[in-house]
Amino acid sequence: xxxxxxxxxxxxxxxxxxxxxxxxxxxxxxxxxxxxxxxxxxxxxxxxxxxxxxxxxxxxxxxxxxxxxxxxxxxxxxxxxxxxxxxxxxxxxxxxxxxxxxxxxxxxxxxxxxxxxxxxxxxxxxxxxxxxxxxxxxxxxxxxxxxxxxxxxxxxxxxxxxxxxxxxxxxxxxxxxxxxxxxxxxxxxxxxxxxxxxxxxxxxxxxxxxxxxxxxxxxxxxxxxxxxxxxxxxxxxxxxxxxxxxxxxxxxxxxxxxxxxxxxxxxxxxxxxxxxxxxxxxxxxxxxxxxxxxxxxxxxxxxxxxxxxxxxxxxxxxxxxxxxxxxxxxxxxxxxxxxxxxxxxxxxxxxxxxxxxxxxxxxxxxxxxxxxxx
Amino acid sequence: xxxxxxxxxxxxxxxxxxxxxxxxxxxxxxxxxxxxxxxxxxxxxxxxxxxxxxxxxxxxxxxxxxxxxxxxxxxxxxxxxxxxxxxxxxxxxxxxxxxxxxxxxxxxxxxxxxxxxxxxxxxxxxxxxxxxxxxxxxxxxxxxxxxxxxxxxxxxxxxxxxxxxxxxxxxxxxxxxxxxxxxxxxxxxxxxxxxxxxxxxxxxxxxxxxxxxxxxxxxxxxxxxxxxxxxxxxxxxxxxxxxxxxxxxxxx
Numbered sequence: 001x002x003x004x005x006x007x008x009x010x011x012x013x014x015x016x017x018x019x020x021x022x023x024x025x026x027x028x029x030x031x032x033x034x035x036x037x038x039x040x041x042x043x044x045x046x047x048x049x050x051x052x053x054x055x056x057x058x059x060x061x062x063x064x065x066x067x068x069x070x071x072x073x074x075x076x077x078x079x080x081x082x083x084x085x086x087x088x089x090x091x092x093x094x095x096x097x098x099x100x101x102x103x104x105x106x107x108x109x110x111x112x113x114x115x116x117x118x119x120x121x122x123x124x125x126x127x128x129x130x131x132x133x134x135x136x137x138x139x140x141x142x143x144x145x146x147x148x149x150x151x152x153x154x155x156x157x158x159x160x161x162x163x164x165x166x167x168x169x170x171x172x173x174x175x176x177x178x179x180x181x182x183x184x185x186x187x188x189x190x191x192x193x194x195x196x197x198x199x200x201x202x203x204x205x206x207x208x209x210x211x212x213x214x215x216x217x218x219x220x221x222x223x224x225x226x227x228x229x230x231x232x233x234x235x236x237x238x239x240x241x242x243x244x245x246x247x248x249x250x251x252x253x254x255x256x257x258x259x260x261x262x263x264x265x266x267x268x269x270x271x272x273x274x275x276x277x278x279x280x281x282x283x284x285x286x287x288x289x290x291x292x293x294x295x296x297x298x299x300x301x302x303x304x305x306x307x308x309x310x311x312x313x314x315x316x317x318x319x320x321x322x323x324x325x326x327x328x329x330x331x332x333x334x335x336x337x338x339x340x341x342x343x344x345x346x347x348x349x350x351x352x353x354x355x356x357x358x359x360x361x362x363x364x365x366x367x368x369x370x371x372x373x374x
Numbered sequence: 375x376x377x378x379x380x381x382x383x384x385x386x387x388x389x390x391x392x393x394x395x396x397x398x399x400x401x402x403x404x405x406x407x408x409x410x411x412x413x414x415x416x417x418x419x420x421x422x423x424x425x426x427x428x429x430x431x432x433x434x435x436x437x438x439x440x441x442x443x444x445x446x447x448x449x450x451x452x453x454x455x456x457x458x459x460x461x462x463x464x465x466x467x468x469x470x471x472x473x474x475x476x477x478x479x480x481x482x483x484x485x486x487x488x489x490x491x492x493x494x495x496x497x498x499x500x501x502x503x504x505x506x507x508x509x510x511x512x513x514x515x516x517x518x519x520x521x522x523x524x525x526x527x528x529x530x531x532x533x534x535x536x537x538x539x540x541x542x543x544x545x546x547x548x549x550x551x552x553x554x555x556x557x558x559x560x561x562x563x564x565x566x567x568x569x570x571x572x573x574x575x576x577x578x579x580x581x582x583x584x585x586x587x588x589x590x591x592x593x594x595x596x597x598x599x600x601x602x603x604x605x606x607x608x609x610x611x612x613x614x615x616x617x618x619x620x621x622x623x624x625x626x
Contacts (some may be wrong), residue, residue, distance in 0.1 A: 027484060027533040034490055058533040058565060063497045064490070091564035098500045339468030339514035 007033045008065075010040060017047040021054040025061035033061055037068040045073035049092070051084025062095040070099075127353070134331040138261070141253045157259040164225045164260075165267030169274055171224070172217045176275035179212055180204060180282025188291045197291040201298055204283030205306035213275035214314045215362055218321040221268055222354035226329040229260050230350040233333025234343040242334065252334065261326040268322035269315045276311065309374060317365055324361065325354045377436075378403045378536060378568050379424065384433035386419060393419055394430065395592035401585075403535075406562050406569040408579055411589035412610060417572040418462075420589070421540055424570070425459055426450050438535060455483050457536040458529030462544070464521035466513035472499070472524050473509030479531040498527040503553060518545040522554070530561070537561075539571035543578055551575060555582045576615075588614075 007029070009020040019040075025033060047069065069079060079096075081089050111119065145151055187203045233256055236242055242252045280302070287293040293301075332346040332353070379401040386394040393416035401407050411417050422428040424435050426442045435442040440453045466475050476495045480486055486494070496506040502523040513521060522542065529537060542558070543551035559582040561567050573579065579586060579600055586603045588596040590610045596603045604615050 030484070030490070031486055059497070059501060059530070059561075060494055060533055063494060067493060067497075087564050087566065090560070094560055094564055095497075095501075098503075099497050337514050339512070341469040342514070 007036050008040065010042070012043065017042045017044070018050055019047055020050045020052070021057070021065075023053070024055045025057040025065075027058055027060045030060050030064055034064050037065055040068060040072070042072050042074070045075075046078045046080075047074050048080045048082055049084065050082055051088050054084065054088055057088050057091055059091065059095055062092050063099055066092065066096055066099060127349075130335070131328065131331060134334075135327060138253055138257060138327065141251060141258060145254070145258065151254055153255065153259050156255070157262050160259050160263035161267055163228075164221065164263050165270055168221060168224055168267075168271055172220055172271045172275050173278040175216055175220060176208065176213050176279040177282040179216060180208055180279035180284075181286050182282075183207060183212065183279075184283035184286035185290060188286060192291065197287075198293060198297075198301060200283070200287055200291060201293065201301040202305045204287075205280060205302050206310050208279035208283065209276045209306065209314045210310045211314070211362070213279050214272050214317045214321065215358060217271045217275045218268065218318065218325065218358045219355055221264065221271065221322070222325045222329075222358060223351050225264060226325045226350050226354045227347050229326065229329035230333040230336075230347045231343060233330060234336035234346055237334060237336045238338055238340065238343060253330075256333075257326070257330040260330060261323065264326045265319045265322040268325075269318040272314055272318040276314065313365075313369060313374065317362065320361060320365075321358045324357045328353045328357065376403050377401065378438055379570065380436040381420075381424065382434050382436075384420065384423065384430045384435070386416060386423065387431045392592055394433075397433070397589065397592070397594055399587055399594055399597055401568060401570060403568055404562065404566045406559065406582055406584045407571070408583045408586050409570070409572045409589060410574070410579070410586060410614070412614075415589045416592070417589060418540060421538060421570075421572055425457065425538055426453075455479075455532050456534055457538060458532065458534035459538045460522070460525050460529045460540060460542055462540040463518075464513070464525035466521055466524055466528070468513050470512075471509065472511050472513065472516070475513065475524060476509075476528045476531055479528065483532055498531060499524070501530070502527045502557065519547065519550045522546065526554075526557075533565070534567070536568045536570065539569065539573075541572055541574060543573065543575045548577070552577065552581070558582060 007021070007023060007025065009022060011018045011020065023029075049065075066079075081092065084092075184200055184204050188197060188200045191197050191199050191203075233242070236256070242256070245252050245255050284295050284298045287298050288295055329350045332350040336342045336346050377400045381400070382398050384394045384397040385392070397420065409417050409420065419428060423430045424437060424442065426435075426437075426445070429443055434444070438453060438456055440449060442450070442453070445453070466472070467478070470478070473492075473495045476498050477491050480491050480494065495509060499506050499508055504520060504523050504527070508516070508520065508524070513524070516524065522545065526539075526542070537558075539558070543554055546554060555578050558569055558571075562569050571578075583600055585598060586596070586600050587594055588603060588606075588608070588611055590608065595608045596606045596611055603611065606612075
């Protein structure tokens with residue numbers, strides 16, 4: 001008789017196939033067992049499993065054996081079991097009862113490159129449509145708020161305002177300060193060649209207040225608060241909290257969306273203003289270090305050349321950016337499916353959509369304001 | 375029979391809260407044991423301490439001969455292949471399909487070829503009473519009961535010696551719950567599988583459990599066959615079983 005590594009010993013006794021199962025039929029040994037079982041050939045479709053040499057068997061090993069026997073045409077009626085420990089026999093019976101299933105087909109289908117691009121385009125259309133319909137729903141709720149101001153959640157709004165605005169002051173100031181430095185430096189190097197160093201003040205003031213600070217701060221807030229909104233609302237959706245809100249007779253838009261919308265729309269202009277100051281401070285620093293323009297001279301020049309409307313334009317853009325960020329973030333949060341992966345996907349999508357929209361809106365502002373002569 | 379799980383003098387404190395105040399018991403191979411106790415008595419915490427996800431304040435846990443509280447990561451990884459854990463809500467990986475979820479332990483811890491893993495996964499699914507078509511779905515598409523079954527299939531993938539179940543039948547309909555019970559019992563009987571579960575389900579307790587351990591105010595207040603535990607005159611145990619008694623008599 002063959003020794004240890006041999007898992008199955010087929011013998012022909014008086015015309016019947018006898019399969020002696022031997023050793024420990026455990027998962028760890030399944031590759032070896034599978035190889036032996038696959039090589040098995042039977043005379044006819046009748047066989048007897050002899051368990052007298054079987055020490056252990058688990059479902060994986062049992063499945064491999066019975067699966068192969070079924071392929072060879074041995075089904076329940078034609079497989080006998082003898083001299084097997086009761087527990088082993090019971091396990092094989094369990095496996096046989098449960099294995100009627102065909103194997104699973106390949107679970108995921110891979111998309112080709114062209115199909116992927118097309119799919120993404122269709123998805124953009126779908127997102128835009130959903131966004132418009134969400135805007136409508138929020139509009140309806142805001143109108144309801146006008147009729148019944150008591151619905152407004154002041155406490156929630158204030159706490160959102162604190163995290164969106166106050167906690168972001170540092171990072172917004174830092175980024176615009178550094179951009180002010182970079183911008184003034186690059187501009188200064190060029191202007192100095194023409195002896196026009198003082199024009200750096202004009203350039204820094206205008207660029208920071210009108211374009212750079214609003215855009216940069218909006219991008220920071222989109223990444224910071226937009227992502228947070230989607231993740232918060234998304235995990236509430238996963239936990240069925242939004243369903244609970246609805247069941248309690250409240251509107252998720254009133255409870256979750258409106259406070260965030262108001263908080264971010266009031267907060268962003270303030271952050272942009274902080275950004276204006278920090279950016280100009282950065283420019284001022286470089287002007288005095290690099291271009292010998294003293295802070296006093298810088299401020300005096302700024303006072304005469306920076307029109308108020310440039311600052312106002314920047315501050316007016318901010319709430320519009322904010323509204324888009326909040327609406328995108330909240331809608332993506334409410335659109336989360338019931339799993340953790342979807343929270344991550346939607347959060348990413350929020351940040352991408354928000355930043356794209358901030359830039360698109362800024363372009364629209366630039367063209368429209370130009371036409372209006374502002 | 376050999377002891378596969380030994381819990382000795384477990385004390386767990388969270389700040390000033392004493393959750394466990396000297397919990398000790400041992401489980402032998404092949405036993406199906408239930409841990410019962412009111413809400414907030416630290417059943418799930420104890421379960422997590424047993425499998426090394428949390429550390430007790432003092433005391434020791436020996437699982438399959440390994441000291442769980444004092445083992446290195448390598449030793450624990452070896453141990454983790456030898457037990458399965460079913461989390462309360464399934465804890466399926468949401469980025470993977472059902473079939474991939476079950477295949478994870480097989481791919482990570484065995485050298486089975488893919489050609490063998492696929493049919494094995496299909497078998498595990500039907501073992502827990504699901505159609506192999508379920509394998510293509512994502513966990514988000516499943517009902518609570520189905521998630522539980524998939525999670526059981528994943529816990530059973532490595533043919534563990536001990537199975538830990540955290541409230542396995544909660545959220546299942548009575549038919550599904552009884553089917554789950556008998557599946558657990560069959561596996562225990564045929565595989566010599568040791569099962570340790572936290573449960574609130576009296577039907578489970580009365581049908582498939584060999585031994586019940588009751589936890590209250592941080593201590594083991596009863597330990598033995600269900601019938602013996604039921605006769606205990608501890609007020610919590612009396613209340614626990616009396617909540618059910620009228621029903622029981624009605625149905626017999």
